[in-house]
Amino acid sequence: MSAFTTKQDEAIKETFRYIALAHELWPLIEDDLEYPLVTFDLKGRTAGTANYRDNIIQYNNDMLENEEGFIQGTVGHEVAHLIHKALIARGMAKEYKKPHGNEWKRIMRLIGCSPERLHKYHGYQTKTVTRRKYRYYCPQCSKTFDVGIKRHIKQQYYLSIATNQGYFCPKCKKQIQYKGQIQ
Numbered sequence: 001m002s003a004f005t006t007k008q009d010e011a012i013k014e015t016f017r018y019i020a021l022a023h024e025l026w027p028l029i030e031d032d033l034e035y036p037l038v039t040f041d042l043k044g045r046t047a048g049t050a051n052y053r054d055n056i057i058q059y060n061n062d063m064l065e066n067e068e069g070f071i072q073g074t075v076g077h078e079v080a081h082l083i084h085k086a087l088i089a090r091g092m093a094k095e096y097k098k099p100h101g102n103e104w105k106r107i108m109r110l111i112g113c114s115p116e117r118l119h120k121y122h123g124y125q126t127k128t129v130t131r132r133k134y135r136y137y138c139p140q141c142s143k144t145f146d147v148g149i150k151r152h153i154k155q156q157y158y159l160s161i162a163t164n165q166g167y168f169c170p171k172c173k174k175q176i177q178y179k180g181q182i183q
């Protein structure tokens, strides 16, 4: 089983698709723009952040899992920040005063994103977020356990690396297994 949810998998693929596109559009920055580490540990009201120095893009998992249009609104936006920094590193773009200035907007259009429409995703306004639950079961007694997104991601990770860690059935001491998402 993949360590990632369907949405997380989609976000990673989309991130890498934009990086590959940037390599095509600006072959000179290929060495300055490596495929970033993508994480889903961002909390609060921010949809995503891009850290060029450490080459990490962080997404807000609650929003990713629950918000319609999150991937279209956030992934290109964050990759555009990395592209911009890489262009600056090569002397191909100016250092900016505003992170969402004209150069960033130009990059957004070149990679096929609309800078205007996506803008709201940065200073994100919280909407009512449906908090999904994920159902697990004990492989021994079949008791079910419904967990939130944070526990779910942790348990998916432990299951994916086949380690006997994470969450257990309190009665049987068996590592609980994933059953499916519930509303």
Ligand SMILES: [Zn+2]
Binding pocket: 077, 078, 081, 099, 100, 122
């Ligand atoms: Zn931004």
Ligand SMILES: [Zn+2]
Binding pocket: 138, 139, 140, 141, 142, 143, 169, 170, 171, 172, 173, 174
């Ligand atoms: Zn049990």
